[in-house]
Amino acid sequence: MAQQAVDVSDKIKLELYRLLCKTRMTEERIIALYRQGQIAGGVYTSRGVEATTVGAAYALEAQDYLFPIHRDLGAHLAKGQSVLNIFLQYLGKGNSLTKGKESGLHASDTSLNIIGNISHLGAMIPVAVGAGLGKAMQGEKVVALNFIGEGGSNIGDFHEGLNFAAVQNAPFVLVIENNQYAYSTPYHTGNRCEKLSDRAIGYGISGYQIDGTDVLAVYSVVKEAIERARNGGGPTLIECISMRMIGHSAHDDASYVDKDLLKSWQQKDPIANLEKKLLKANLVTKKQIDKIIKDLEKEIEDAVHEALAGPPPNPQLAYGGIYAE
Numbered sequence: 001m002a003q004q005a006v007d008v009s010d011k012i013k014l015e016l017y018r019l020l021c022k023t024r025m026t027e028e029r030i031i032a033l034y035r036q037g038q039i040a041g042g043v044y045t046s047r048g049v050e051a052t053t054v055g056a057a058y059a060l061e062a063q064d065y066l067f068p069i070h071r072d073l074g075a076h077l078a079k080g081q082s083v084l085n086i087f088l089q090y091l092g093k094g095n096s097l098t099k100g101k102e103s104g105l106h107a108s109d110t111s112l113n114i115i116g117n118i119s120h121l122g123a124m125i126p127v128a129v130g131a132g133l134g135k136a137m138q139g140e141k142v143v144a145l146n147f148i149g150e151g152g153s154n155i156g157d158f159h160e161g162l163n164f165a166a167v168q169n170a171p172f173v174l175v176i177e178n179n180q181y182a183y184s185t186p187y188h189t190g191n192r193c194e195k196l197s198d199r200a201i202g203y204g205i206s207g208y209q210i211d212g213t214d215v216l217a218v219y220s221v222v223k224e225a226i227e228r229a230r231n232g233g234g235p236t237l238i239e240c241i242s243m244r245m246i247g248h249s250a251h252d253d254a255s256y257v258d259k260d261l262l263k264s265w266q267q268k269d270p271i272a273n274l275e276k277k278l279l280k281a282n283l284v285t286k287k288q289i290d291k292i293i294k295d296l297e298k299e300i301e302d303a304v305h306e307a308l309a310g311p312p313p314n315p316q317l318a319y320g321g322i323y324a325e
């Protein structure tokens with residue numbers, strides 16, 4: 001396992017904590033709306049994986065590209081997306097990022113350099129490599145960060161994209177969210193290798209396997225990879241180990257996952273563990289934590305209220321925004 005590569009300031013530690021809480025609380029509210037029948041599409045949950053999505057995306061600068069996948073609510077929020085836009089999107093409102101054409105986290109927001117994924121897993125890897133490379137060819141120091149699951153890591157695009165990134169020395173970072181299950185398929189059913197990060201050797205690039213439940217480790221290692229890529233050091237593959245703590249999506253009860261396995265991973269809850277660390281280091285008090293949670297509750301409830309009142313999609317716009325002008 002790689003050690004923390006970049007020092008994390010106290011201010012960033014607190015912000016990462018706030019973002020982890022924001023992600024979990026927003027997701028819980030989305031699941032409640034789904035159960036109330038307010039959300040028509042799928043809700044792909046990130047409980048247990050938040051430290052990977054938040055830590056990696058927060059390491060990006062504003063000019064960098066984020067290519068998230070279906071489970072990466074924390075990445076959207078860490079790149080600066082508002083909870084209001086997230087709720088509008090899930091509720092399929094006419095004033096959402098996709099104007100109601102899609103309900104879920106596949107949306108782009110070019111104002112934040114977030115490029116939405118198409119549903120086909122792995123397909124965005126070559127696109128993300130191209131985005132970073134294109135900017136480098138224009139002389140700009142922009143890095144593209146993309147996520148992929150451990151299941152999606154076995155798709156052809158993964159190999160083609162990483163090899164192309166390697167030979168072109170593209171400013172590209174690929175984060176594998178190894179959350180143990182690809183829907184109902186356990187890791188060793190789909191992979192014979194022990195470490196997916198070892199695949200980096202085959203492409204001649206740097207590869208790390210890290211604790212994906214430790215947001216400080218994720219932020220630190222990804223930050224170092226991003227800055228290396230920005231300065232001409234080429235791509236990095238980072239495998240983050242975690243556990244998907246609930247179903248593949250809100251419609252899946254994950255009855256195929258061993259309950260004792262889940263119980264053991266409960267010890268590695270990203271939020272509880274960071275909270276303990278921050279309290280122990282006197283970086284925060286219990287009272288300040290209560291205030292963070294209370295403020296988030298208000299922000300989320302205000303956003304839900306506003307989003308529910310949003311307009312329905314406009315049928316006149318059904319074919320708009322599909323092709324570039």
Ligand SMILES: Cc1ncc(C[n+]2csc(CCOP(=O)(O)OP(=O)(O)O)c2C)c(N)n1
Nearest residue numbers: 071119120121149150151152179181182183
């Ligand atoms: C090419 C392709 N095959 C199948 C699917 C359906 N699908 C969506 S998510 C998923 C599981 C992916 O598992 P993994 O890559 O490990 O990511 P995770 O969902 O665990 O985060 C599947 C099979 C898809 N979207 N694209």
